[in-house]
Structure formats: structure tokens, C-alpha cells
Amino acid sequence: MKASAVLDRSIRYEETLSSAVRLAVPRIADYAALALPADDGSLTWAAATHCNPDKAPLVGRMPGHGTQSESVVATARGRPRLIRNLDRETLYGLVADDTHRDMLAALELTSLIVLPLSVAGRDLGSLVLGTTRESARMFTERDVVIAGGFGRRVAAAVHRALLLRDAENAARARERIVGLVSHDLRNPLSTIMLAVDFLLDEVLTDDSAHRNEREHIETIRRAARRMDRLVGDLLDVTAIEAGGLRLEPTTLPAQVIVSDAVDLLSPLAAERKITVVADVGTPLPALAADRERLLQVFSNLGGNAIKFTPEGGQVVIAARAGERCVEFVVRDTGPGIAAGDLPCIFLPFWQQRATRRAGVGLGLAICRAIVEAHGGAIGATSELGVGTTFTFTIPTSDGRDRSAAAGA
Structure with a gap:
């Protein structure tokens, strides 16, 4: 149970390898090592540990030392293998590499279990477990069964860590x-x-x-x-x-932001014979926001609204005071978005199937990230044939100060 809990918590690759061999010694074996496939297909010792602290310098030289195809880790052939008596003659028959063979001989191993590691058909290498002359114990078939269960947990943990590392x-x-x-x-x-x-x-x-x-x-x-x-x-x-979206918030009048957004969108709307209307409830509190990033949100939302609204239509930019925030609305009279598509619209690179390609599908994902970085929220409602309404909130300077104080 402890082994499962530790391995389940290990998601970093190097941490997982180290945990796997440390959990095996001395509970299951006196010596444990992982041999994993390198990029060129060869096997490389990735982590190892020994029950005798005096062997630590020798064990420490094992990781990174390449194995040969004839080595002990290649003998399992997809199934566990028990080597009951690892005498010098057997060792020399198993290991072709002189340096590696001398290292293993110095560890004074007396028996071995070699467990191939794989998940979903992916070869992850082998877990090698050994007994030593000091402990006087020798592996049996029963030990192979016990070690096999541990090996499966190790394989799953290594596979998870590899997926994370690859990602x-x-x-x-x-x-x-x-x-x-x-x-x-x-x-x-x-x-x-x-x-x-x-x-x-x-x-x-x-x-x-x-x-x-x-x-x-x-x-x-x-x-x-x-x-x-x-x-x-x-x-x-x-x-x-990468978690590196930077904001430079200042205190901004909400009315000014709406006015700037209308000025920003009006030339594009005029080209398409669309009216942009401001609808501002007064009075509005000041915001704690990054002006350029907010205008980027309006540019993306308003640009989409203008892009998909037919000639003669209307786009409304509205703002209302909320609880410690200002609620902004961008509403159009375009074709609308299907209800089944609404949950996907803020995903990167997503685009509505029924519309022509007019971008790469990043604008709404960026809007969400900017709004959430301010501490606000964004959402959308839509009705086919009527139009779409995007609503997002930005904390007021007072609301942001209170949130910061509460988190301090």
C-alpha cells in the first residue's frame, strides 16, 4: 500500500525512478536497478540502490552506463525471469560488457529477478532486483510473484512520468x-x-x-x-x-474603456455597414485593470461580432456596475452559435464548423485568459438567428484591493 501511494504521488520522471528502486530495497530485494531504453534503442541504467551504504559509490556509477543487448536485462524476453544462483560463470554468460560485468560482480549479487516493464504495448525497460551475499537470502518463485505485482506498479508510474515528460x-x-x-x-x-x-x-x-x-x-x-x-x-x-501572461494594471474609469472600445471598433464596423452602439449605465466605479489587455478583449470579441454580423446589423458594447466589479457586454445581431458549440468556444484553436474559417481560433481563448488573469469571469449566451452575447466581469479597484487583503 505504501509503495502504491508513493508511486502514485510521483509524477516527475527522475523522482519516479528514484522512488521505484528505493521502495524495493530492502523490502523486496537487497539491490534494485532500472534499465530503460535510450533514444537509439539501447538500454541504459537509469537508477539503482543497494542495501549496503558502503556500495553507494559503486552503485552511483551505474546510472548512465550503457548495457549491451546480451546483458541481463535483455534475458527476460517479455516475461519475468528468475536467476536462482548468480555465480561468476553465470554472470559472465549473461553480461558481455566487461566494465558492467565487473561492477555487478563487485555488488556481490547472489540471485536475480528481471522484470520487463511495459504499459499498453510500450516497452519501458526492465526492473532488476537482486539478493546479496550479506543477506544470505535467495530468490524463489514466490518472490517472483510478489515482485511482479510491484513491477506492474512501477511500470504504471514510469509510464505516467514519461507521458508528463514527453508532454x-x-x-x-x-x-x-x-x-x-x-x-x-x-x-x-x-x-x-x-x-x-x-x-x-x-x-x-x-x-x-x-x-x-x-x-x-x-x-x-x-x-x-x-x-x-x-x-x-x-x-x-x-x-x-507557460503561465507568463503579464498584466500592468492601473486605475481606469470604466466609461473611458467603453468609449475607447467603440472608437477602436467603429472603423471596421463602418466598412461593413454595421452600427456600434455604447450602452453605459452610470455611475460606474473605477477598474483595476491593464488598459491594453482590456482593449485586446474588446478587439477580439467586437471583431468577431462585426465579422459575423450581416450588413445593417448592430453591435452593442454595454457596461453595468456589479458587486465589486463592472460587467461588460458585447452583443451582436449575427447568426448565433449552436448550443452544443458554446462549451467549446473558449478552447484554443476551436472553430465553429458551420462558419467559414476566418482565423485560427485563438481569440476567445486569449480573452478568457486575460479576463481570468484580472480575477474576472467570462461567458456567452446565444440564440441561432438572433445573435450572441458575451459577458465578462473585471474587478473594481476597491474589489481587487479587498481580494488582495483577504488573501494576505
């Missing part, structure tokens, strides 16, 4: 790739946008003679700005998943 390595690799790609994209994008601005402001005058050229250049500018937003979204999602 963490994949996440770190993705973060590095996203960071490098985003940086490499940002530089040429900046060059493109500077060149476009120069052409529109300094070269192509705004008249009928240059109308076609300016329209083409404007198309390039819109595409470059959209790509720049996508790069920014990728960087934000990477920071969010």
Missing part, C-alpha cells in the same frame, strides 16, 4: 518554435507595413489617377496587419500556457 518536452519545443517563427515573421512584416505606409502616404496620392494602385496596396496592408495579429495571438497563447 513538457513537446510544450517547450513548441514554445521555442513559436517564438522563433514569430520573431522571424515579425521582422519582414514590419518591413512590409512600413513600405506600405510609405507608398500610401508619400508616393501614391489619394486621387482618381492612383485609385487602383491604392486599393491593391490597401489589400496588402490589411493582409499584413492580419498576419501581425495572428503572430501576436500565437505569442500570447504561448505565454498563457
Whole structure:
């Protein structure tokens, strides 16, 4: 029971390996070692322990020392193996590597149990258990049965730890790739946008003679700005998943934030012949918030509302005072979202199946992360053919101060 509890708590790879061999000695064996597959398919000693503290320097040299395909850990062939009498002749027949063989001989092992470790068809290596001359005990078939139960728990724990390690390595690799790609994209994008601005402001005058050229250049500018937003979204999602989303909160008037949001969205809405309306209840308390991040939320929510609202429709930006918070609403008259899709809309990279692809599905996930980082909450309601309403709360400066004091 204790072994199961300890192994269940072990999720870090190195911690799990160390726990596995320490739990085996001296309860089950006098010596325990794990031999795990390396990237090239060979077996490597990953962790080991011995009941005699004087053997610690020798045992400490075992991890990282590669084994050979003919070694003792390869003899189990998918099933437990008992070696009742590990004399020098048997040891020399089992181990081809001279250095490894000399190490095992110095440990004074007298019998061995080799347990192959696997979960769901994945080969995880072997657990090697041994008795020593000092203890005068020798393994029997009964010990193989007992050790087999322990080996299955070790295999499950190692498998869990490997899955976590693989996931963490994949996440770190993705973060590095996203960071490098985003940086490499940002530089040429900046060059493109500077060149476009120069052409529109300094070269192509705004008249009928240059109308076609300016329209083409404007198309390039819109595409470059959209790509720049996508790069920014990728960087934000990477920071969010790494727990590194930074806020710079200040005291902000809620009315001003709504006014800024309307100003931000109005040019895009005008292009699509959509009306943006502010609906602010007064008076509103001040917020403790990061202004730029809040405008990012409004840009994402309002941008989606404008994108999916048909020509002649309306988008409302509303705000009401709540309990120690301000409740903001972004409401549109678009096609709506199916009830079955609502639970998924804040997941990264999720997109509604019934709509055209108009992004990579990161905007709402970023909105949720920003709102929750402020200590607020976000949700949505929708009715097909009527429209969608997004509601989120941001603590007031007074409410945030009280929350901080309560947590102190």
C-alpha cells in the first residue's frame, strides 16, 4: 500500500525512478536497478540502490552506463525471469560488457529477478532486483510473484512520468518554435507595413489617377496587419500556457474603456455597414485593470461580432456596475452559435464548423485568459438567428484591493 501511494504521488520522471528502486530495497530485494531504453534503442541504467551504504559509490556509477543487448536485462524476453544462483560463470554468460560485468560482480549479487516493464504495448525497460551475499537470502518463485505485482506498479508510474515528460518536452519545443517563427515573421512584416505606409502616404496620392494602385496596396496592408495579429495571438497563447501572461494594471474609469472600445471598433464596423452602439449605465466605479489587455478583449470579441454580423446589423458594447466589479457586454445581431458549440468556444484553436474559417481560433481563448488573469469571469449566451452575447466581469479597484487583503 505504501509503495502504491508513493508511486502514485510521483509524477516527475527522475523522482519516479528514484522512488521505484528505493521502495524495493530492502523490502523486496537487497539491490534494485532500472534499465530503460535510450533514444537509439539501447538500454541504459537509469537508477539503482543497494542495501549496503558502503556500495553507494559503486552503485552511483551505474546510472548512465550503457548495457549491451546480451546483458541481463535483455534475458527476460517479455516475461519475468528468475536467476536462482548468480555465480561468476553465470554472470559472465549473461553480461558481455566487461566494465558492467565487473561492477555487478563487485555488488556481490547472489540471485536475480528481471522484470520487463511495459504499459499498453510500450516497452519501458526492465526492473532488476537482486539478493546479496550479506543477506544470505535467495530468490524463489514466490518472490517472483510478489515482485511482479510491484513491477506492474512501477511500470504504471514510469509510464505516467514519461507521458508528463514527453508532454513538457513537446510544450517547450513548441514554445521555442513559436517564438522563433514569430520573431522571424515579425521582422519582414514590419518591413512590409512600413513600405506600405510609405507608398500610401508619400508616393501614391489619394486621387482618381492612383485609385487602383491604392486599393491593391490597401489589400496588402490589411493582409499584413492580419498576419501581425495572428503572430501576436500565437505569442500570447504561448505565454498563457507557460503561465507568463503579464498584466500592468492601473486605475481606469470604466466609461473611458467603453468609449475607447467603440472608437477602436467603429472603423471596421463602418466598412461593413454595421452600427456600434455604447450602452453605459452610470455611475460606474473605477477598474483595476491593464488598459491594453482590456482593449485586446474588446478587439477580439467586437471583431468577431462585426465579422459575423450581416450588413445593417448592430453591435452593442454595454457596461453595468456589479458587486465589486463592472460587467461588460458585447452583443451582436449575427447568426448565433449552436448550443452544443458554446462549451467549446473558449478552447484554443476551436472553430465553429458551420462558419467559414476566418482565423485560427485563438481569440476567445486569449480573452478568457486575460479576463481570468484580472480575477474576472467570462461567458456567452446565444440564440441561432438572433445573435450572441458575451459577458465578462473585471474587478473594481476597491474589489481587487479587498481580494488582495483577504488573501494576505
